[in-house]
Amino acid sequence: MTAVEVTGLRVALDRVPILHGIDLRAEPGEWVTVIGPNGAGKSTLLRAVGGVLPATGTVRLFGNDLARMPRRQRARLVAAVAQSPVMPPGMTVFDYVLLGRTPHLPPLGRESAADLAVAGRVLARLDLSGFAGRQLATLSGGERQRVFLARALAQEAPLLLLDEPTTALDIGHQQEVLELVDELRHSHGLTVLASMHDLSVAGEYADKLVLLAGGKVVAEGTPAQVLTEELLADHYGARVRVIPGGRGPLVVPVRVKGEGRPDGP
Amino acid sequence: MAQRPGRVPVWWLLAGIGAVLVAGVAGLAFGPVRLPPLGVAAETLNQLPWVEVDSGLSPRQAAIVSQIRLPRVVLGLLVGAMLALAGGVYQGAFRNPLAEPYLLGVAAGAGLGVTVTVALRGQTGTSDLPLTVPLAAFTGAVGAVVLTYLLGITGGRDRSPATLILAGVAVSAFLAALQTYLLQRHIEVIRDIYSWLLGRLGGATWHDVRLLLPYAVVVAVVVLLLRRELDVLSVGDDEAASLGLHPQRSRYLLLATASLGTAAAVSVSGLIGFVGIIVPHLVRLLVGSSYRAILPLAMLFGGAFLALADLAARTVDAPREVPIGVVTALLGAPFFVVVLRTSRRVAV
Numbered sequence: 001m002t003a004v005e006v007t008g009l010r011v012a013l014d015r016v017p018i019l020h021g022i023d024l025r026a027e028p029g030e031w032v033t034v035i036g037p038n039g040a041g042k043s044t045l046l047r048a049v050g051g052v053l054p055a056t057g058t059v060r061l062f063g064n065d066l067a068r069m070p071r072r073q074r075a076r077l078v079a080a081v082a083q084s085p086v087m088p089p090g091m092t093v094f095d096y097v098l099l100g101r102t103p104h105l106p107p108l109g110r111e112s113a114a115d116l117a118v119a120g121r122v123l124a125r126l127d128l129s130g131f132a133g134r135q136l137a138t139l140s141g142g143e144r145q146r147v148f149l150a151r152a153l154a155q156e157a158p159l160l161l162l163d164e165p166t167t168a169l170d171i172g173h174q175q176e177v178l179e180l181v182d183e184l185r186h187s188h189g190l191t192v193l194a195s196m197h198d199l200s201v202a203g204e205y206a207d208k209l210v211l212l213a214g215g216k217v218v219a220e221g222t223p224a225q226v227l228t229e230e231l232l233a234d235h236y237g238a239r240v241r242v243i244p245g246g247r248g249p250l251v252v253p254v255r256v257k258g259e260g261r262p263d264g265p
Numbered sequence: 266m267a268q269r270p271g272r273v274p275v276w277w278l279l280a281g282i283g284a285v286l287v288a289g290v291a292g293l294a295f296g297p298v299r300l301p302p303l304g305v306a307a308e309t310l311n312q313l314p315w316v317e318v319d320s321g322l323s324p325r326q327a328a329i330v331s332q333i334r335l336p337r338v339v340l341g342l343l344v345g346a347m348l349a350l351a352g353g354v355y356q357g358a359f360r361n362p363l364a365e366p367y368l369l370g371v372a373a374g375a376g377l378g379v380t381v382t383v384a385l386r387g388q389t390g391t392s393d394l395p396l397t398v399p400l401a402a403f404t405g406a407v408g409a410v411v412l413t414y415l416l417g418i419t420g421g422r423d424r425s426p427a428t429l430i431l432a433g434v435a436v437s438a439f440l441a442a443l444q445t446y447l448l449q450r451h452i453e454v455i456r457d458i459y460s461w462l463l464g465r466l467g468g469a470t471w472h473d474v475r476l477l478l479p480y481a482v483v484v485a486v487v488v489l490l491l492r493r494e495l496d497v498l499s500v501g502d503d504e505a506a507s508l509g510l511h512p513q514r515s516r517y518l519l520l521a522t523a524s525l526g527t528a529a530a531v532s533v534s535g536l537i538g539f540v541g542i543i544v545p546h547l548v549r550l551l552v553g554s555s556y557r558a559i560l561p562l563a564m565l566f567g568g569a570f571l572a573l574a575d576l577a578a579r580t581v582d583a584p585r586e587v588p589i590g591v592v593t594a595l596l597g598a599p600f601f602v603v604v605l606r607t608s609r610r611v612a613v
Contacts, residue, residue, distance in 0.1 A: 075509030
């Protein structure tokens, strides 16, 4: 059964069309990363797949029609980490992660010992046990990102949506977070649908890349198929050199000498 | 680590109940007529069904307790509990530590309702406000909040909580303008209206208590049942939605319920400001950020706070009374500044 099957997805925000008929598939256990220039609709696509935006077209998650799924059932299938989530002032890491159990609680109910245990396990898995009593506001960027991830993992949903999970992080913490996601994907059998800006990093971690431009899918395939100098020039307006790398190709920006600076040295 | 965020710390719960008892007994014992505290306690027990104790008070003293001070203290506890509960709900639903029920036009609506009633009655020479005042205040408050919601919903697809606050500001300004116009036309009733606007528990009767009690019970039950949703809302609307909540629906339901409680409280007590800010904040400092612990405690401490503020209002300048709204504002305004400073520090 396909984990994510998006067909003809259209989304308009404030009557401005953002996505014009997107088709996208992700198989269970696969890591699919959406790339594209600013304003291409990456975040909108992820939010629509997560069911938090009204959309036309169909989104099926593990065979279930998203539009017909009750919210709580949906929340047990898909967990999302937004680009810059709200940090409730004064809330501790443990309480925040425990909120991830919401879709598993009976309506008006409270957390059981099992829910507390899940939150504790997730914190331990992400090396956050020592932070349980700390307030979110006191954490560093990398720690925060792990806490956001922990809340999503506490949902125990088989599909994880990550909207630019590493944008605020330095390169070391980027790798740390993405390695962690990759390990969790393998150990928990998660499907990951992410959006990313850094093309080399995106290519390094994804099984499949989807290049979005102007609200349409303009290319998809393995990193080597999508990260080509021609495609990136066409859709990003970028001059890059693509070098074969360890897993995916490496995208290096190059400057054409003197361009934009007629009087340059 | 396995501390559940939903649990109200037992010690603070006991402290809250203790504060209510202390405020209650103090409110009954002190006043223009000094009464023996033990007799007052016994007479209070006599009010309960199937209890019959000899309080040793004269019939006149007993009447002071049962007909004058007790309804006033009970009303103070109820109004304080409602205002503090509503304040906590507003702060959670708007994710804004400065939010208060009056932001959605409750005060302006109630003020206009009362002004219309009193102005239409015209000058009668008596200083008593007509019995229809609570009804008018209630209608005005609920009407204003409904107007704010409608404006907030149609205000575009921006779903941020700020839209609703802005709608409240617009509605408040509009209603306040109408009220000012009416006051200009009926300058003779301005004194009556201001005595109500400044808030008052003097002259409280069991009738007022009976008027407020059903609303208070319904509001408290609904809000306390839904209080976990406030914690979920605090992580953001998108996140709340992806956790299976209907954020907008939850927010509106909670706000409507809290507004109903405020309107009911305002209709019997007039406008009493700052309780909804002071109390939830102090409680937050004591027990942390979870609304599941904050709201029940805010009700207890809010009730105790207002009963004590009322005691101050009628004793500092005895036998005259200071309007209770003046007492809470004198305490609340400096507090507001402190909140503003600390919340700005957190935001940075």
